Amino acid sequence: MQKLKSLDDLKSLREKLLKDGVLAPNKKRIRVCCGTACRANNSLKLVDKLKKDIKESGVDAEIITTGCQGLCQLGPVMTIQPQGYFYHKVKPERSEDIISFTLKGERPVWDLLFRRSLGEKPAYFIKDVPFYRKQLRIALRNNGRIDPENIIHYIAVGGYRAIEKALTVMTPQQVLDEVKRANLRGRGGAGFPAGIKWEHTKNSSGTEKIVIANGDEGDPGAFMDRSIMEGDPHSLLEGMMLCAYAIGAHYGIIYVRHEYPLAVKHLSTAIKQAEEIGLLGENVLGTGFNFSIQIREGAGAFVCGEATALVSSIEGERGFPRPRPPRLSEKGGGPWGYPANLNNIETYACVPAIIEKGATWFLKTGTQNSPGTKVFALTGKVKNTGLVEVPMGITLREIIYDIGGGIIGDKKFKAVQTGGPSGGCIPEKYLDLPIDFDSLTKIGSIMGSGGMVVLDEDNCIVDVAKFFLSFCQSESCGKCYPCRVGTFQMLQILEKITSGNGEEGDIERLEELGNYIKSASLCGLGKSAPNPVLTTIKYFRDEYEEHIKNKYCRAFVCQGLGQLHLNTDICYQCKRCMDACPFEAIKESNEGFFYIDQVLCQRCKACFSVCPLGAIEIKEQPVLYIDKELCYFCRSCINVCRVDAIKETSTGFIIDSNICKKCGDCFNVCPMGAIKYEKIGKFLKVASAEIAYEGLKEKEQVPVDIPLDEIFHDVEKKICPVQKSLTFIEEFIEGPMCGRCYPCSFGTEEAKLRLLRITQKLEGAGENDIDALKTIASNMIEASFCKKGRDTGRFLSEILSSSEEEFRLHLSGICSNRECISSISYLINPDLCIRCGECLKKCKFEAIMAKASESRPSEYTYFEIKQKACARCGECVKYCPTGAIEIISKVKEEILAKT
Amino acid sequence: MEIEAVNENFQIGSIGSLLSGKQKKRGILIHLLQQIQEEYGYIPEEIVKKLSSKLSLSMSEIFSVASFYKMFRFTPRGKKLVKVCLGTACYVRGSKKVLNTLENEFQLKNGETSSDLSITLETVGCVGCCGLAPVTTVNDEVVGDITSTGKIEGLIKFIRKK
Ligand SMILES: Cc1cc2nc3c(=O)[nH]c(=O)nc-3n(C[C@H](O)[C@H](O)[C@H](O)COP(=O)(O)O)c2cc1C
Ligand code: SF4
Ligand code: SF4
Numbered sequence A: 001m002q003k004l005k006s007l008d009d010l011k012s013l014r015e016k017l018l019k020d021g022v023l024a025p026n027k028k029r030i031r032v033c034c035g036t037a038c039r040a041n042n043s044l045k046l047v048d049k050l051k052k053d054i055k056e057s058g059v060d061a062e063i064i065t066t067g068c069q070g071l072c073q074l075g076p077v078m079t080i081q082p083q084g085y086f087y088h089k090v091k092p093e094r095s096e097d098i099i100s101f102t103l104k105g106e107r108p109v110w111d112l113l114f115r116r117s118l119g120e121k122p123a124y125f126i127k128d129v130p131f132y133r134k135q136l137r138i139a140l141r142n143n144g145r146i147d148p149e150n151i152i153h154y155i156a157v158g159g160y161r162a163i164e165k166a167l168t169v170m171t172p173q174q175v176l177d178e179v180k181r182a183n184l185r186g187r188g189g190a191g192f193p194a195g196i197k198w199e200h201t202k203n204s205s206g207t208e209k210i211v212i213a214n215g216d217e218g219d220p221g222a223f224m225d226r227s228i229m230e231g232d233p234h235s236l237l238e239g240m241m242l243c244a245y246a247i248g249a250h251y252g253i254i255y256v257r258h259e260y261p262l263a264v265k266h267l268s269t270a271i272k273q274a275e276e277i278g279l280l281g282e283n284v285l286g287t288g289f290n291f292s293i294q295i296r297e298g299a300g301a302f303v304c305g306e307a308t309a310l311v312s313s314i315e316g317e318r319g320f321p322r323p324r325p326p327r328l329s330e331k332g333g334g335p336w337g338y339p340a341n342l343n344n345i346e347t348y349a350c351v352p353a354i355i356e357k358g359a360t361w362f363l364k365t366g367t368q369n370s371p372g373t374k375v376f377a378l379t380g381k382v383k384n385t386g387l388v389e390v391p392m393g394i395t396l397r398e399i400i401y402d403i404g405g406g407i408i409g410d411k412k413f414k415a416v417q418t419g420g421p422s423g424g425c426i427p428e429k430y431l432d433l434p435i436d437f438d439s440l441t442k443i444g445s446i447m448g449s450g451g452m453v454v455l456d457e458d459n460c461i462v463d464v465a466k467f468f469l470s471f472c473q474s475e476s477c478g479k480c481y482p483c484r485v486g487t488f489q490m491l492q493i494l495e496k497i498t499s500g501n502g503e504e505g506d507i508e509r510l511e512e513l514g515n516y517i518k519s520a521s522l523c524g525l526g527k528s529a530p531n532p533v534l535t536t537i538k539y540f541r542d543e544y545e546e547h548i549k550n551k552y553c554r555a556f557v558c559q560g561l562g563q564l565h566l567n568t569d570i571c572y573q574c575k576r577c578m579d580a581c582p583f584e585a586i587k588e589s590n591e592g593f594f595y596i597d598q599v600l601c602q603r604c605k606a607c608f609s610v611c612p613l614g615a616i617e618i619k620e621q622p623v624l625y626i627d628k629e630l631c632y633f634c635r636s637c638i639n640v641c642r643v644d645a646i647k648e649t650s651t652g653f654i655i656d657s658n659i660c661k662k663c664g665d666c667f668n669v670c671p672m673g674a675i676k677y678e679k680i681g682k683f684l685k686v687a688s689a690e691i692a693y694e695g696l697k698e699k700e701q702v703p704v705d706i707p708l709d710e711i712f713h714d715v716e717k718k719i720c721p722v723q724k725s726l727t728f729i730e731e732f733i734e735g736p737m738c739g740r741c742y743p744c745s746f747g748t749e750e751a752k753l754r755l756l757r758i759t760q761k762l763e764g765a766g767e768n769d770i771d772a773l774k775t776i777a778s779n780m781i782e783a784s785f786c787k788k789g790r791d792t793g794r795f796l797s798e799i800l801s802s803s804e805e806e807f808r809l810h811l812s813g814i815c816s817n818r819e820c821i822s823s824i825s826y827l828i829n830p831d832l833c834i835r836c837g838e839c840l841k842k843c844k845f846e847a848i849m850a851k852a853s854e855s856r857p858s859e860y861t862y863f864e865i866k867q868k869a870c871a872r873c874g875e876c877v878k879y880c881p882t883g884a885i886e887i888i889s890k891v892k893e894e895i896l897a898k899t
Numbered sequence B: 001m002e003i004e005a006v007n008e009n010f011q012i013g014s015i016g017s018l019l020s021g022k023q024k025k026r027g028i029l030i031h032l033l034q035q036i037q038e039e040y041g042y043i044p045e046e047i048v049k050k051l052s053s054k055l056s057l058s059m060s061e062i063f064s065v066a067s068f069y070k071m072f073r074f075t076p077r078g079k080k081l082v083k084v085c086l087g088t089a090c091y092v093r094g095s096k097k098v099l100n101t102l103e104n105e106f107q108l109k110n111g112e113t114s115s116d117l118s119i120t121l122e123t124v125g126c127v128g129c130c131g132l133a134p135v136t137t138v139n140d141e142v143v144g145d146i147t148s149t150g151k152i153e154g155l156i157k158f159i160r161k162k
């Protein structure tokens, strides 16, 4: 390929292409879709076959392998020029027909044309296919028209004209202003205006800036960005170039999801071709503008679609999101600290059209606050699934019914989930809402990247919420507790509800947890993970309640809910259900009928799906109860119940509806007809509450009250109130404390520490210790379960109030009763000492010092106690014959010394 | 792949001119791991050792990054990857039995690979062919309806033949 050295070179190339008739509309040409979905439907084989047959037949026709054309479900699809026929579901063997009928005979192949139903006329051209009729293509303008691996095609359809215009007549500021004026909002998530983001990056300090395209698209069921990268990679490159020109960047990075190998291939080819032709690299088209782009592949982590996590991943770190600020657009925010501008693939793909045709043109489509179009991946229970680009402000009804063709099997629409796992469920009442960024946010969902999953009456809303939540739960990076642990807890609650074990209060718990997670998570994943659950609770609360209270799933999706019946009027005993049942729950009665043994049935619904006649019916579970007026306690029901659901209470028998399988055995056996059943769930609550109470009584272990007499006895020996309390607490911890209640177990431990501090006058001892002791005491009195705990609290509180003065004295180092160790010292009164040496002999700590003297009969002159060595054991006092060893409070001594 | 011969300037591309040597080494880590997995089918420890000295990153650092991303695996995979679907639809139609039979037949536990690296046995939660349940995939080829008579023998033969 010849390198283009100047803007004029590009212009003349374009003129030449026009003259040569590249992609001219009057030529015979087949555009075969070779997007990922059509490839899976064998479109590559079709292309080979067509090429071969065309060569053999000698027709002058060109084959173009394009990216996704949108209607993936009916692939492989193709359009044929010059007539413009649109064919779907083309098998390789139809190649000869296409050549002889259409290429040679210029007639359509009738059965390949699209028909809504057999009775209707076929749609000849793409514009007649309802799926395409309401679409308007800006981001996907070239998808399906050109060969993505051929840059010449892109240039021939007007590609790179925008960058040409920018480089010729526009300053970077003008490009930026144009994008800002067009109010192009980010297509990847929150809809932040791209122009403002560009401006931030442009104005941030820092010499180098980086342009990043976010192609991580991890949302299950979304493939908009993939289609652009695969089907029209050059429009992405051109959009990035325009951004780079506007903000003054020289490097670009495209972060592509690793599951998209075809996108990587096409992008690499596109970059290579653009470099070869001189549109990327140094000195683009001789204008002095330098820009290079490289591809980074992700490695399978959904959270890496989040901007800061993506930066971590580019740098080669674990893909943890980072706190903002700094934002990406600021210094220190982007990869390696360079300011970066990050946009979604679709956002960039819109830019060339805006620059080429002007913001005013762009503002004409869409709504006032969200101009332009949006690409959606329409999936779920609609007839035509695929990729659609529609102007903003279109209603959901138009997308689902006009474009999507309505619900499969004309069932009833239930909800539509937009925004993927971060979005929300929208109920029927909003079908006519014009959708744009703001209207969706207002009703609790988001536009997101554009996933749109349609649900019908056969989908259980709780189950769907659970599915989305479990996706986020497994994709949480684990950095924040609320997100990591909270989503797991929510999932467990949902699991409980869908398996028939839901409890009253679960919905509230879900809401509470959801709100915590939303407010306390760092990144958008955590902040939005509870959305599907919260919106479904908001709009479909009755369905949640039905699961919890009535144990019934109206969509028959959740296992373990509802009750299966075999309708003997319909059943013709083919035994298919018997073979299908893994639990052997379907039995033959003595009369020869089949029935479902409710005790064995696990509600897996295998029989339900296998029965050809629909003889298996799923109904709400009834509630059985015993009429106390009629029951005369014969116990036959208790004997017959296989699951022990009937409990004997002091006032009679009751059926625990949580255990009861509703098999009806008791009903059949009761001679009094005392067993009755009712359809609604209101008895459930009463019966299970009664049981819960009965159970509690049995289980309640009242701790044995140990009398505290012994402890009181020990305490009596002490005089100092602080010592008294310490001894009491220590003995209590050693002995009778069971550790069951926190106020007691933690409280006494803390009290012990604080008391020790006071007696020892350790560092930090102070008024607050006394206050804390008071609180502990009153807590124990109030909240301890047993008497001994409360008594301990009472003792502490009494002693504190009666001798608070003593406690305070200790804080200044005085123990008036001289029991507390560090507050007192021992001194030898020289006036009384007869120097007998008894104390010296008895002291175990070698704390007594003496000087020897010849002139004295006792060899000693002078005795003294080494205060550091003295352990205050008090032994010496006992042995001193004259009572010369005195106990002195330190503080008093100091006072003495001063005077 | 010759780890020693890796040139970080080449791998990181033109943006390398903005980066320090250390940043470049770190920046190519994920890319290299992808290439290693491509070549070996998993991330062998010896290669990580080499990588560690090449990139001046500790091995724990490398494993910490690699284990974050779902695509990396640390044990070799057999030539034949057999995935038994334990999704709901398949489970209730006895796919547990299929798993047990295969475990006995090939003397492997779920998640293990045979010592000659010929076969890996894994489970998967629904491959989207629930209509054919129970389903097993062998190197992405779907074999359905295994519990009907004679099919499980067929499956075993099919796996052996591949
Ligand atoms: C968990 C998570 C995943 C995301 N995944 C993507 C994605 O796959 N593609 C994308 O373009 N944006 C994704 N985003 C949004 C980006 O963080 C960012 O807002 C967006 O790419 C900005 O581009 P825009 O302004 O053009 O929309 C994701 C956000 C979060 C929180
Ligand atoms: S919110 Fe979740 S995904 Fe986001 S950083 Fe915190 S833990 Fe990670
Ligand atoms: S729902 Fe499952 S367990 Fe119950 S009868 Fe049907 S097949 Fe058997």
Ligand code: FES
Pocket: A033, A034, A035, A036, A037, A038, A039, A067, A068, A069, A070, A071, A072, A073, A075, A076, A077
């Ligand atoms: S891949 Fe062919 S229409 Fe989407």
Ligand code: FES
Pocket: B085, B086, B087, B088, B089, B090, B091, B125, B126, B127, B128, B129, B130, B131, B133, B134, B135
């Ligand atoms: S559950 Fe096995 S294929 Fe869906």
